[in-house]
Amino acid sequence: xxxxxxxxxxxxxxxxxxxxxxxxxxxxxxxxxxxxxxxxxxxxxxxxxxxxxxxxxxxxxxxxxxxxxxxxxxxxxxxxxxxxxxxxxxxxxxxxxxxxxxxxxxxxxxxxxxxxxxxxxxxxxxxxxxxxxxxxxxxxxxxxxxxxxxxxxxxxxxxxxxxxxxxxxxxxxxxxxxxxxxxxxxxxxxxxxxxxxxxxxxxxxxxxxxxxxxxxxxxxxxxxxxxxxxxxxxxxxxxxxxxxxxxxxxxxxxxxxxxxxxxxxxxxxxxxxxxxxxxxxxxxxxxxxxxxxxxxxxxxxxxxxxxxxxxxxxxxxxxxxxxxxxxxxxxxxxxxxxxxxxxxxxxxxxxxxxxxxxxxxxxxxxxxxxxxxxxxxxxxxxxxxxxxxxxxxxxxxxxxxxxxxxxxxxxxxxxxxxxxxxxxxx
Numbered sequence: 001x002x003x004x005x006x007x008x009x010x011x012x013x014x015x016x017x018x019x020x021x022x023x024x025x026x027x028x029x030x031x032x033x034x035x036x037x038x039x040x041x042x043x044x045x046x047x048x049x050x051x052x053x054x055x056x057x058x059x060x061x062x063x064x065x066x067x068x069x070x071x072x073x074x075x076x077x078x079x080x081x082x083x084x085x086x087x088x089x090x091x092x093x094x095x096x097x098x099x100x101x102x103x104x105x106x107x108x109x110x111x112x113x114x115x116x117x118x119x120x121x122x123x124x125x126x127x128x129x130x131x132x133x134x135x136x137x138x139x140x141x142x143x144x145x146x147x148x149x150x151x152x153x154x155x156x157x158x159x160x161x162x163x164x165x166x167x168x169x170x171x172x173x174x175x176x177x178x179x180x181x182x183x184x185x186x187x188x189x190x191x192x193x194x195x196x197x198x199x200x201x202x203x204x205x206x207x208x209x210x211x212x213x214x215x216x217x218x219x220x221x222x223x224x225x226x227x228x229x230x231x232x233x234x235x236x237x238x239x240x241x242x243x244x245x246x247x248x249x250x251x252x253x254x255x256x257x258x259x260x261x262x263x264x265x266x267x268x269x270x271x272x273x274x275x276x277x278x279x280x281x282x283x284x285x286x287x288x289x290x291x292x293x294x295x296x297x298x299x300x301x302x303x304x305x306x307x308x309x310x311x312x313x314x315x316x317x318x319x320x321x322x323x324x325x326x327x328x329x330x331x332x333x334x335x336x337x338x339x340x341x342x343x344x345x346x347x348x349x350x351x352x353x354x355x356x357x358x359x360x361x362x363x364x365x366x367x368x369x370x371x372x373x374x375x376x377x378x379x380x381x382x383x384x385x386x387x388x389x390x391x392x393x394x395x396x397x398x399x400x401x402x403x404x405x406x407x408x409x410x411x412x413x414x415x416x417x418x419x420x421x422x423x424x425x426x
Contacts, residue, residue: 010105013181035077138300160194167215234262260328264292371401
């Protein structure tokens with residue numbers, strides 16, 4: 001016998017009167033109603049079900065709560081649309097979508113667009129509920145309209161300060177509180193002059209981005225300016241980085257291993273390509289690993305996972321990558337073999353080097369596994385006495401390959417004396 005369905009009811013700040021008849025009926029006939037204290041307080045006395053507030057942390061408690069009330073008519077209360085940044089996702093992942101009966105209510109974003117006259121499809125939504133403020137950074141682009149889901153009463157002031165810090169102080173801000181309720185309120189201003197005291201915790205922040213004169217412009221295309229990064233010289237330079245990211249070819253939802261992270265630029269720009277892109281940066285030097293974390297936060301991808309340790313040992317237990325970039329440590333024993341083995345069929349591997357020893361290893365791999373071997377050379381104009389000439393940067397050898405199937409026994413031998421993909425120093 002399959003488990004009883006769980007009815008998920010979206011409710012707005014207008015409470016019981018704003019619910020559709022089907023939602024009201026589901027709550028009246030429920031035996032158990034689970035929700036946050038604020039949502040439970042919106043119910044009238046006529047809802048006689050047992051009321052169970054969510055514990056904290058919420059997500060780990062979901063399976064136990066559902067199991068404890070198995071066989072009873074269970075309703076879960078959610079804010080607005082349960083499937084839009086709401087509890088609906090957690091329930092679908094935990095109980096399975098087939099077990100859910102969802103009765104949505106207009107989301108706070110729909111209300112905000114209605115109040116401001118903004119087409120819903122033209123507004124980018126950024127949630128700061130349970131997410132760091134740095135999540136907002138990657139969405140900051142001149143003239144872009146954002147709707148920020150607030151985590152509390154202090155969030156508007158925190159967003160204003162964040163906008164000022166990142167060169168977007170002239171941005172227009174509108175805070176919409178208690179949307180749909182009688183106590184609905186609107187506050188307007190700019191990030192530069194935001195002086196409003198904290199108000200209601202239930203709010204949405206609309207931002208029209210305006211970049212201050214002279215503030216850095218950070219595009220979505222690969223190849224951010226080198227000075228966008230804090231670094232100690234261990235940085236894949238801008239033009240080579242752009243080619244490398246194009247070769248890695250990030251796509252939504254994909255995972256990158258960035259080995260020998262340096263300053264984290266490859267992993268960071270991989271994640272900036274799409275908000276669902278994921279990356280793990282592996283760096284053996286603790287100071288550089290900490291620097292990668294700072295760069296990721298400053299450039300709007302705080303979810304970048306940074307592992308301090310030497311590859312290949314530090315790769316153990318990592319989730320299967322869609323692509324791997326090796327920017328350092330190529331001659332470490334077993335590194336290339338471990339990376340090749342970790343890649344699934346169709347996975348991409350890109351490795352860059354400037355040394356002859358590593359170039360020899362990449363040439364061997366190219367001969368065995370195919371792919372493309374490319375020499376990247378960049379020169380920039382620089383003063384030569386009273387004239388101008390070209391200053392050549394160190395050329396970069398890049399090997400890129402798509403894994404078309406499992407490795408063969410012949411491929412498991414490295415150059416020299418048949419050692420397993422270890423490579424050798426010249």
